[in-house]
Amino acid sequence: MPPRSTAGKRAKAAQATTPLSEYSAKRTFEATPEPAPALAPGTGPLLFVVQQHSARQLHYDFRLEAEGVLKSWAVPRGPSLDPTQRRLAVQTEDHPYDYASFEGVIPPGQYGAGEVIVWDCGVYTPDEDEKHVHHDQHLYHDRKEAERLVLEGLAKGKLSITLRGEKLKGSFALVRTSDAKNWLLIKHKDRFTTEAAVIEQNRSVLSGLAVEDLKALPVRRIPASRLTPAGKPEAMPAKLQPMLAELRDAPFNHSDWAWEPKLDGYRVLVFIEDKEVKLRSRRGLDLTSSFPKLVAELAQQAVKGMVLDGEIAAFDAGGKPSFATLQERVQLKTEKEIAAADRTAPVVLYCFDLLHFAGLDLRAAPYSDRRRWLAQCLLPSPHVQLVHSAEDGEALYTAALASGFEGAIAKRKDGKYEAGKRSGLWLKVKSTQSGEFVVGGYTKGKGSREPLGALLLGHRSGGKLQYAGHVGSGFDERTLAQVKARCESLKTDTCPFAETPELHSPTIWVRPELVAEVQFQNWTPDGMLRAGVFLRLRDDVDPESVRRTEPRPTVQAAAARSTDTVVDDVLRQLENKKTAFPIAVGPHQIRLTHLDRVYWPPDQALKQPAVTKRDLLRYFARVSSFMLPHLADRPLTMIRMPEGIAGERFYQKHWDHELPAFAETITVFSEHKDERHDYLLCNNLPTLLWLAQSGTLEFHVWH
Template sequence: MAADDPLQAYRAKRDFKHTPEPAAGGRRSTARSFVVQKHDASHLHYDFRLELEGTLKSWAVPKGPSLDPGVKRMAVQVEDHPLSYASFEGTIPDRHYGAGNVIVWDRGTWRPVGDPVAGLQSGKLKFELQGEKLHGRWSLVRMHGKSEERQAPWLLIKERDDAARPSADYDVLQALPDSVITGNPLTPRKKAAAQKAPARAAPTGSTVGRKKRPAPPRQLPGAVMDALPLTLAPELATLVAQAPTDSQDWVYEIKFDGYRLLTRVEGSSIRCFTRNGHDWSARLPALVNTLSRLGLSAAWLDGEIVVLDGKGLPDFGALQNAFDSGSTARIIYYVFDLPYCDGYDLRAMPLLERRKLLRTLVQAAALDAVRFSETFDAGASDLMAAARRLGLEGVIGKRAASPYVSRRSPSWIKLKTQLRQEFVIGGYTDPKGSRAGLGALLLGVYDDQGALRYAGNVGTGFDDNTLNTLQGKLAALAAPRPAFSGLPASVEGHWVQPELLAEVSFAQWTHTGRIRHAVFQGLRTDKDARKVKRESAQPIEGIMQANKKPAPSSGNAASGKRSMSHPAADTGALRVTHPERVIDTDSGLTKLDLVQFYAQVAPLILPHLRARPVALVRAPDGVQGELFFQKHAQATAIPGIKLLNQALDPGHAPLLEITTAEVLLAAAQLNVMEFHTWNATTRSIGKPDRMIFDLDPGEGVSWAQIREAAQLVHALLKELGLPAFLKTSGGKGLHVVVPLKPAFGWDTVKDFSQAIARHLAAVIPDRFVAKSGPRNRVGKIFPDYLRNGFGATTVCAWSLRARPGLGVSVPVGWDELDSLSGPTHWTAANIADRVAIGNSPWEGYGQARCTLSAAMKALGFKAQKPASSPRPARARAVAQNGTPRKV
């Protein structure tokens, strides 16, 4: 095998013109993946594969793995396979190497014990599996044999732990025989030949076989073999004042009056998500059941759900009532795009090609509740006139040759028949006359500074049922004061927390920023209130100009080159030196990718940096080189960075603050990878406004244990009456954040956080330890309270981590915890799909701020007096400016 091509032997044995196996492809994962494929070739066997050094190290296990430590299974090492092989299921044709049927029997992640490369070379590889069927510790031990053997024999052995089971009691191969992707069994080779089965069998219950199925995606130009992502942010349309003039380059669809819905299909697992990433599968049981008959093994669908009225037109009010009553069986899903299908990423394909494939799939399935959104052979002006006559909301235009991107795009435009948008409900007035419930809703939109501005009211469009429903929901959100900023004194009402959204149509905006002749259309529960701003139609000239720009390169999968999974972000006038320099050899990302990452997340990270001292981690030679931790101004040359008053940290050079996107990008240009912030703001540096627990796992702690620990910490904080917010660390663990009113000094907050850590260790000693240090936390988790001392910092939300794979610290909701694959669930390479969701999982963070008094009393902790000034003593050792330090 050539040293520079570990897949040479793999390719030499296969004719890719005839076999459906992948020739190359796949992406390295920060959490190493493993797969076990059940393979009915000349003899039934199991192929055991571990991701290592950019390929799948592979062993053929004739009898399959056993959970019994006393049973040692022969495992013959075979050629390395490409990473993309991990998702391969299908039939390898007769007279070809490995001819027979293949399913993915198990998959997951693995963690080596010790150096895996050294273990592989020495012939003793120990590791832990976290799969859907296989768990716990295992060993691969090479048997002694002749050195010239081409296929080295090994033994696959289960080690003694909680996941081990005697073979006399349980045989995992017999108990769980089917594919973890489709849920289907492996079709025996002889039976498959008799039936002339296709390369990939359709899921049980599929109707696809009744009609002609489209060509496999691999035969389509632009389709790239890739694993199905866990999340996907939608492409959003830009509001325009008029249609483009080059009408032949655009296609038009109805603008449905419903909810945007993206569906992830992976075998028998079907999950439906709103545009903000909320899982609505449980709210749509009938639709999920229908989608299971669509005949897809792995895909992402994009579309809109509606309820039709008696004339066959979308009725937004009826859709809202369907959810309010729990009767969602009448919902119709109009699908209009197919970003992923059957193991292929289709986003780079032209829109028309994606839609052609989608149309064939939908028509072949013939499901009444899942329909294809057709385009119309008419000009935009004619369609708009027809939409007005029918009372439709408008039309959507899409550039025929455009790729699919997870952001608001000039290649998708929307034209509306009337002014209509979402508004935040900030209050309501009393009813007048015989009317019950309420009089009018008081509405607002957020401005660019994040303030909620009053936009007028809506008092028509309600029926009695809607009024009663609104009254109950608003009463539950009662607030003592208005959330509006700069509210006119003449506006009075009952105030509520700004969480509910109203869809409202209106005649015009006044010069004072109010809406006129408003009509209530319904509540929206699929959008983030913090993102609701006044919609302004963009001039079509700018849209036309934007579409003339060449699309940014998305990388060449065939060449093996990697790039970030989003279009290049705007870095303004910043000149990036050495943009091609690779900063992380694991992912292949470059310095330009680093700067573009921070350009993309700038609107999300800046609120977390605002008014806080920041510490910087610089990596001049990339993550594999030496790292430098810097807190103070000396030796910094970042243009525009704010130097804080030296009185904030006496005896040192000024602390630093990042105030703008330009400064953020300038720091990235100077090789800053990580941004860490204090637990207090510059306005009250002596009194922390948050308390953080960094759940730091010791050696031997699994990801499942870390997730469990987060839930336990959450439960304790809830019992103490403390709010808690969650984020991934991008490194090893999770961060639990408690927002505080700045009432107590550093010593008190730190000591109380230590008391919480000690309580956890005392009550659950097999899970937690209250002492730091690697030796103390072997097999346990240290809730690091030291982050709460004066001068200590924690990595900021949306910051990269200067570690192989470039993980990202991302705010998440507690309901998302079980779906996270690890602390590096998001990386610089896959963050695009999360950006659209943004900080919404931390909605209500500011309003949740509390004092610690009641919690201290509940835990029997005696608080110290609030500090009047910051203590110069450090709560933990911090490297001095310019001193190399591994972070």
């Protein structure tokens, strides 16, 4: 056995040549929160990370995973997406893999003292072969070959790589200068180049904090293994069914949930295998041929195996989402028609989930990780975009409605992707109550509606089609002709419902293959839908999947202040002793007059004083939270007594004068009279008080 001193020298020499020895020698791990040295797990795509480091001078640390460690360069001016900017990158010691997710404060007196955030992170791949020929066949799926080419490029002093991060995307070059430690980080020309300074985006992609925030706020670290796509290896799925959301009545804010706008389009799963792209609808229909321009953009994702979940949306001339425009687009057949539609009515695919990437099943990972991986791995283009996500559900819901969207979707951050299941891990909040129904027949109408009076609707229950009522409102000339033509092709002599419904008009049965979306108030006690209005046909919904939609209160656009606060404001304003003045009801204004007018005279026997218009307004404001849910979305017939109960009475079904901006109406078709009529809806507090000002003492609504 050699002398102890010789053995100690050998051990020290061996330590000096092991990976991360320089990293370890510079740090005292009892004093710094930085991770201890450990090698990478060695699975999945290669990781890159950029950390913003506020040391003696603010700089950016650019790191690439290779050989089980993070090869590292300090970039004083930070990375750039401008190909004309050649950024100095000074090579530093290798860092451990776990350093990739490090955020925190390195204490004074320690090496590199200062604040550190993860400015960007994602996956990367070499994009040139040994002969420096650029190629589109990226190697996210082949870690061993990717790592070989990376090490070879670094040894030669020239490495070309493609980054997929949240801020940095596209091809970059690392080129060694004559000084072995000094390299240049240069952006290659591609569709991600821009002269805008990307370093102005100064917040962490993990915590959302800026470096200066770390002086006062703690940061919660996540394992580095969760920074990039991770999951069980699997072959590229041939088919998947989308996860569906449960219905809820109102948006909310909670730290466990994130929110996205609910788009009014076609739900699709996108399967990408190299240059081959397939678009499949919610019911499994192949929509690939309907969107050639979209497919061409998706073919540029440059990955061997990727499955996206998203929604295809079309927009009207005003820039608002238009399901009718999209539906017309899907029905086009010839290449010439489709090419013309690509020019005049382009569509956008909004992506909101990543289910498979480069041979990995991501569906068991929590939503928060899948969302981060989607933001990294998706290469956006003009018609392929990442959907917006936010923490504030109430604000996002309001903004979504203002932009013409259906509502909002809440997703639990720790929830996995439950393919083919309607799950409580996703919740949808819509501005109107609507449901999907199977069309089982239609009735003849009268006059101009003779070809089609109403659709007979049902839903699946116990393997049978249960009758759920009819809908005759909501059609215009175009949709009437469209629905009639679709029904004509499905005519049958057999009633498709489990029990033949009671019929009052000539009826034609159809095979139960069409699905209609219908807005309605709620269900009657005997299971019929109430006050239905036809919205559209849903070719993307499988008729076998249609189930009864349970009732819920209609959600109105969120107000800037709570209802209780608005009511308190109204009551305070009614303390004004004047008999005529305007009051503010939230953002709206109502002109009040004759507030001292007696609506109910005093009753001596009951010792009841006179009740004035002012008293009625106070009463309506106080009971509005109980009264409005009963009135909401129901066509209203009013009995008005402007002079009080002793004066003249007016029975009023329609309002012929101009309505205030806050008052809503609904158009109802009368088969009996072959006419359309607009009915008033009392859906909010301003409308309720405005009707009281107009002398409305009785409110009669449809049941």
